[in-house]
Amino acid sequence: MKTKGILLVVSAPSGCGKTTICGGFLNKYKDISYCISTTTRTPRAGEKNGVDYFFVPEKFFKSMIKQEKFLEYAKVFNNFYGTSKEAVLKLLDNGNDVLIDIDTQGARQIRKIVPASVQVFIMPPSIKILRERLTNRGKDSKEVIDLRLSEAKNELEQSRFYDYIIINETVEASVEQLRSILIAERLREKRKKRVIEKLLEGK
Secondary structure, rough: OOOOEEEEEEEEOOOOHHHHHHHHHHHHHOEEOEEEEEEOOOOOOOHHHOOOEEEOOOOHHHHHHOOOOOOEEEEEOOOEEEEEEEHHHHHHHHHOEEEEEEOHHHHHHHHHHOOOOOEEEEEEHHHHHHHHHHHOOOOOHHHHHHHHHHHHHHHHHHHHHHOOOEOOOOOHHHHHHHHHHHHHHOOOEEEEEHHHHHHOOOO
């Protein structure tokens, strides 16, 4: 019997480095699949459709909601984001581990549908450093940064519902901590039951 894959869910307030950490993780370690999210927002400079996100019109996104195509979806800063239910469940059923990076709303939905998901929350070392990171990336106005910081404080309260916490001091350290979490989860007894059964059977 094939063991189901692990669904590794990563969340973080905007500016905490979630995308960079997940990207670094996927570039370094090739034994996990990544499920690209669908969004209604406009692509940022350098982003490509089908690589960073699937960019779709809002009307199309809402039709996907009606068809129950999403494992989770949420509206964040006036834009919709969602994860394909079919794509993720198929990978897991085939024994593939899957990484998705989503906001706290989406992670909450996934806990209900995939209770065995492993959920990781990435935090900044401090709110001061988070403000500096948001400012230095030069993508948002002061008003948007203030909005993101306000939302970040609300999201930080949700961290207590996650299985693991990573404080992003450096990207390299955070990537290795995320890797350690995945390795530890792969070694859990409940994921090795089939191996144990075979050993007890003398095989």
